[in-house]
Amino acid sequence: MPAMLRRDFFTNIVAGPAALGLARTEGSQTSGEVVVERPAAQTPHKGKVLLAVQAHADDVPLFAAGTVAKLIQEGYTGYLVRATNDDMGDAPGLGTPGTIGEHVLGNERDNEKLVSILGLKGKFDLNYNNHYMGGVAFNELMCRLIFLIRLLKVDTVVSWDPWAHDEENPDHHMTARAVEASCWIAGRAHDYPEQLAAGLTAHTVTDKYYFARRPEITRVVDISQVVDKKVDANRANVAKGPAGTNGSRLRADLAKRGLRLPLLGDDDLTADRNYIKEFVLARNRELGKQYGVEYAEVFHYVGPASFAPGSSLEEYIKKNAVPLR
Numbered sequence: 398m399p400a401m402l403r404r405d406f407f408t409n410i411v412a413g414p415a416a417l418g419l420a421r422t423e424g425s426q427t428s429g430e431v432v433v434e435r436p437a438a439q440t441p442h443k444g445k446v447l448l449a450v451q452a453h454a455d456d457v458p459l460f461a462a463g464t465v466a467k468l469i470q471e472g473y474t475g476y477l478v479r480a481t482n483d484d485m486g487d488a489p490g491l492g493t494p495g496t497i498g499e500h501v502l503g504n505e506r507d508n509e510k511l512v513s514i515l516g517l518k519g520k521f522d523l524n525y526n527n528h529y530m531g532g533v534a535f536n537e538l539m540c541r542l543i544f545l546i547r548l549l550k551v552d553t554v555v556s557w558d559p560w561a562h563d564e565e566n567p568d569h570h571m572t573a574r575a576v577e578a579s580c581w582i583a584g585r586a587h588d589y590p591e592q593l594a595a596g597l598t599a600h601t602v603t604d605k606y607y608f609a610r611r612p613e614i615t616r617v618v619d620i621s622q623v624v625d626k627k628v629d630a631n632r633a634n635v636a637k638g639p640a641g642t643n644g645s646r647l648r649a650d651l652a653k654r655g656l657r658l659p660l661l662g663d664d665d666l667t668a669d670r671n672y673i674k675e676f677v678l679a680r681n682r683e684l685g686k687q688y689g690v691e692y693a694e695v696f697h698y699v700g701p702a703s704f705a706p707g708s709s710l711e712e713y714i715k716k717n718a719v720p721l722r
């Protein structure tokens with residue numbers, strides 16, 4: 398990517414938010430450094446493939462929908478993986494506790510909507526039981542992800558952080574660990590040779606955007622320009638999650654008590670959208686304020702390896718080798 402273009406959408410923060418405004422010209426990022434990724438004017442990611450891997454239908458909408466929408470808009474071809482079937486959902490949109498079958502169907506429908514909302518090319522549901530992924534064979538989960546990484550030739554993943562703090566959900570843990578290991582092993586020429594014999598080729602994932610409840614923040618993505626897509630991704634989560642139709646249901650409940658909130662407007666769609674923007678995206682707004690943008694998502698970002706074992710040896714040989722006497 399030309400240096401000029403990079404300057405358009407990367408801002409380097411060396412000493413925290415106070416240093417905001419320093420431009421960076423390098424794409425690589427050193428450990429511990431926080432980079433603010435701004436919208437690109439063009440499509441610098443054209444030809445690259447993105448895989449967003451979530452455990453549940455509301456993970457990506459809540460933590461990374463803005464970033465996924467932004468990266469797709471900037472040229473990526475994107476796919477979505479949902480590891481579970483969400484059968485232990487809360488079912489707020491059903492108006493009743495809901496049966497397991499209703500949870501599965503409702504979340505499957507909600508998840509499907511993310512494809513068009515975020516501009517993805519397709520999705521894959523792995524269909525493990527919700528909250529039971531602790532018992533899934535790790536190698537099986539990895540094998541399925543490695544297959545997809547090689548098949549789709551994935552360059553970048555967006556998923557749960559395997560190194561995150563405060564995480565309780567075993568589905569998030571398992572998904573995160575399997576994604577991380579798969580990103581590496583998919584690029585190894587001798588692992589899972591039967592996949593290679595079937596025509597796939599080894600393919601390494603180079604960029605990882607890891608989200609978490611309390612992440613080690615190394616990448617801040619300015620999602621202000623795509624915030625409405627994040628609102629719609631969360632509005633799609635009717636069967637579970639804190640968004641969905643909560644706004645219109647609150648509006649109806651208040652009306653029964655003879656009350657109204659101006660924020661929720663005069664129709665259900667406005668109520669749902671404004672409720673999500675005000676309450677569900679409050680954290681994105683807070684993060685935005687912290688980093689000098691309107692709305693932000695934050696990640697533990699892991700970029701292309703800056704250290705290749707043996708590279709210093711090669712360099713040494715190049716500089717110092719002399720002809721044999």
Ligand SMILES: [Zn+2]
Pocket residue numbers: 452453455456566569
């Ligand atoms: Zn989840």
